[in-house]
Amino acid sequence: MAAGAPRIFVSHLSGVAVFDPAGDQVGRVRDLVVMLRVAQRPPRLLGLVVELATRRRIFLPMTRVTAIQSGQVITTGVLNVRRFEQRPTERLVFGELLDRRVVLTETGEEVTVLDLSVHQLPARREWEIDRVFVRKGRKGSAFRRAKGEALTVEWTAVSGFSLEEQGQGAENLLATFEQLRPADLANVLHHLSPKRRAEVAAALDDDRLADVLEELPEDDQIEILGKLKEERAADVLEAMDPDDAADLLGELPTDEQERLLSLMQPGDAADMRRLMSYEDRTAGGLMTTEPIVLRPDATVADALARVRNPDLSPALAAQVYVCRPPDETPTGKYLGTVHFQRLLREPPPSLVSSIVDSDLQPLDPDADLPAIAGFFATYDMVAAPVVDEAGSLLGAVTVDDVLDHMLPEDWRETEFHLAEEEVATDGS
Known part of the structure; x- marks a missing residue:
């Protein structure tokens, strides 16, 4: 609708x-x-x-x-x-x-x-x-x-319908913070007691909890996931960005990883296993397996319709990748990239294959973090394709994932503490 x-x-x-x-x-x-x-x-x-x-x-x-x-x-x-x-x-x-x-x-x-x-x-x-x-x-x-x-x-x-203002049920707390961005709600959860944090996490819907988990420090992620029923935990992992879910899975014991993977949809589990097979801090380990992939005979109108998907992050929506079938990673031969600005300048019936940028070299899945950062800085990119030796598109690395891994490991907790200090200062 x-x-x-x-x-x-x-x-x-x-x-x-x-x-x-x-x-x-x-x-x-x-x-x-x-x-x-x-x-x-x-x-x-x-x-x-x-x-x-x-x-x-x-x-x-x-x-x-x-x-x-x-x-x-x-x-x-x-x-x-x-x-x-x-x-x-x-x-x-x-x-x-x-x-x-x-x-x-x-x-x-x-x-x-x-x-x-x-x-x-x-x-x-x-x-x-x-x-x-x-x-x-x-x-x-x-x-x-x-x-x-x-x-x-x-x-x-x-x-006679609405919740009462009194009480400390999880639903009242959720109603209070429902307009917060995921990062801000993550800050709230981080400062709750473990018991309260578990209650709120249990009450959030899967997509909302997935967004919030992606913004939490690793210890909080593991704690919350461990308190969910295994089937629910698998659902939440499926709702997370594949690279973030793979990072979280990688921190769990092997037997727990396998139990959760067995409960996931086969396609999602296959993506997780593929991402976990790469070394940390490489293009393969940082990439998402869900970029926008189009066939050569797709039109500009088709591409713009895909870009409008509100589930996509701004970085992933910045460009589409043109490949021979299949349409999902790992695809057939990677042909090139079409940037969002170029899509806006072309007539809707035009084929994406006629405006593809094939000059930009994609990232190798084994490229390390300094090489990836250098690529983004050199070409002013917010996302980059990751292509294997056979020429198949494996996924895309976005600039937010690069920054996440270049900052100190405890940067999220530091930001949370700074935000808390700012609130305390404003209230004094």
Whole structure:
């Protein structure tokens, strides 16, 4: 559902078919998962509960939904088929919010929730519940339909849903810090007690926890991962950037590595093993295995559509890599790079193969950190392709990973302490 698209009432999603990009049906929507927030703020829509043909119910994050239209849900095709388990901070829309008695704030009148509407926030990946369809009068029963005026009101016009301001549940803490950037939330977690840190980590959704783990010192990463159930830990590792996940896995005992790898999707596990086979502080060890890869017959319009993906970091979105099939690393022959600025200057129907930059030499997977840093400085790059002797694209190194490994090992903890001192100074 594109930004600015009309709102959708959740009753229209019940039982709706879910399809992958190839048009094959993977299941049907059975519920929606939301996270309530304090101060009557509209809840975030986290994802859908999808029932597969096998009757297993799985969780489909909204970040994996590309469209909701014409009575169907379209996904990216990446599904985690582990059984859905509701977390303490999550609420099921059909199971817990519909048919609930709430109060109209303006009049104090009790009403029954008949439906809720969701919409996608402009220029963002987040979805929210924004309106409530309610009926006045007494609640009906299985044998008697309730009578009374039905009306649609803003979420803020009713009470009885939102979290209480008091208490120290993890959901209240998450609601307080939900607008923080991952690095800032990592700072918060770093200064919590181990018990509290584990509670908050357990309550975060997989994608959010993955983003935060990438910003934490190594000791905190290992501690948090060790307190998660193994299946959840594998899910979080899959949601992390492959290079960061491989670094974290590399710090674990071999038997624990193997257990987690066995629980991951085969493709993700293969990427992890490949990254872990390279020496630390080399291009192979620093690279991500998920750059934007396009075939020679792709158009500029295709490339720009891929670059717009909000899941990509700015560095990875700065350029695309043109290769012969297959489209995923390790690919067929690497043909060259097309920079984002060049894409903006070309007509959308143009083929990327006609504007590819083949003069820039890619990095060898065994290139060491000084050589990589020199490459970035010489050519003013923010990302660089890593290509093996056979000419296949293995991945891409981004400038943030280079900086991360060039700074002192404890630089994250130092930054956290500096931030803490600045807060203390400002408050004095």
